[in-house]
Amino acid sequence: MYLACIFDLDGTLADTLESIAYFSNRALEQCGYPVIPTADYKKIVGDGADMQVRRMLDRVAGKGKWAEKDFRRVRTVYGGLYGAEPTRLLKNYAGMPETIRRLKGAGIRTAVLSNKPHEWVTAIIETLFPQGSFDVCFGQKPDIPRKPAPDGALLIAEKLGVSPKECLYIGDTNTDMKTGSAAGMDTVGALWGFRTRAELEQNGAHYLAERPEQVAQIALSGKQWGENE
Template sequence: MYQACIFDLDGTLADTLDSIVYFGNSALAECGYPAIDREKYRYLVGKGSDLLMRGMLQEVSPKGYTEDDVILLRKTYENLYEQDPMYFVDQYDGMEEVLRDLKNRGIKLGVLSNKPHNITTRLITMMYSSRLFNVCYGQRFNVERKPSPDGALEIAKELGVEPKNCLYIGDSDIDMQTGIAAGMDTVGVLWGFRCRNELEKSRANYIVHEPKEILSIVLGEAAAD
């Protein structure tokens, strides 16, 4: 049985796509750019704020952009986001119940996101009881972002669990790459921002359709894909 579960945030623990679209397009408008289609954001998110800004600018400024453009857009985006990070954010059905069940069974829980650390911790605190998670980290300046395994390995160490006894759970190729690089088994979730094909190509050990399947994996009741 696995001893710990480490979760991605966007598209895994929280349905944040509409929130990111809203704040992204609001920031673009304030900086004089057109909006980006919602579906395009599915593939822009997940790599951290800096790459999100660069991806957005590539969409709306095909002739190129400057570093000053990146800095201004990111500052505008983060100022808007920090005012109300729960705007348009929802829990996924059944997720909180699964988290509580895992916790009650003695499974240690962590969060690792490429979203800025302050926003990550605020969202987790506002969406779930802070006591559900033993460790919660977003992107920090002194830790390389996913798919580097550094953050996942740091969490495993803090939890006192060997990587081989951890599950890394996320919705994208970045998450699967993170877990594999950390020596953890991976779970790809289909309720997030990406598709089964991406998760299969990224060699997810398990692919699940709903949160309760995570519990079956932890308890050893599910076969690997």
Template sequence: MIRCCIFDLDGTLLNTLDALTYTTNLTLKEFGYGPVDPEHIKQFVGDGYRMQVKRALQYSGDRELLHYEEALSAYMRLFAEHCLYHVRPYEGIPELLEALKAQGIRIAVLSNKPHARTVENIEAVFGKGYFDIVAGQKDDVPKKPDPAGVNRILEQFGCSSEECLYFGDTNTDMQTGLNAKAHTVGVTWGFRDRAELEAFHPDFVIDAPKMVTEHILASFS
């Protein structure tokens, strides 16, 4: 029986690509570099903002990362201003979350996005207190794909990994769910393609949120 669902944020619950692209390009502009297109940003994100900035700088020509530390500071300053830029939930996500809550299933967010920005995104779109737990990147918890974040949420919920569905859209997420021994669900509406998800052999790969209530939950009843 499934008692809780843990969701990645970017590319899973919310389409944040415009905000990530806009902030990254504002950062690069401060150091004289041109913009990066959204398709490359999709490949740069998922492993925390430090890796995102590193990849963007190297792609733009700063192969020695001469501006890395300055760019990290600039990105965090700019992201605090623009992290909600054009942010919206993916089609079917609000309905899925309502269905889960109606069934008494606990819901949580686990993101490699900095914690304050994770909370800001979730509360702006869904409202304060909508999710049972919202957890972004913090210094005292290893980033995904380390399972520590999932394990901490499971402990707070009083659930086992066998009672959990973990949702994500990248290879990092697939590794996270598998490392935590949760039932891992890859979603194809996010930042990466089906082939990347299937390479890690998650329990499920889905093309629409409604497949959770129509197919996945039924398989555990």
């Protein structure tokens, strides 16, 4: 059994796709650009707001066809819009609150690690989950390199009082699989999230889960869900 579970936020703990697309497209419109279909944001998000905006501009203006001042403008508008209402259009994934309760009930420590700005992360977690659901919650901070650097995951393990080998890292993108691996943690690829099974497998996922409930089974047994006892 693992002693701690560290979760990514977007596409793992919470379905934030509509929320991200809403604020992103409002920012693009206000800056004179066309909008991007909501589903396409699955491949745009995952490496922090700065990288997200750069990918948005690559999409709507073309790679190499926008300047740093264009990035700063869209990023500022996006940050202002999202920061003012970070809980708009949020959704819980079915079974996720119950999964967190089961883990906590079994004595497993729980934490959040996201590349989203820290203040947004805490607002989202406080909206979707009961108080005390997570022992540690980290969003992007100036003094912690963003994922896939392992620094945040390792700091969380230290705060939880567990070794990296006792942690299970759960996420839905290649960035998450790289983060967990770099920290020396086993990883679970969340197939309900934003990316594909192939991406997760190609980036070294130790386990794959089709539903949140299966994360608890993996954490408690150390076995792939469905695997014979």
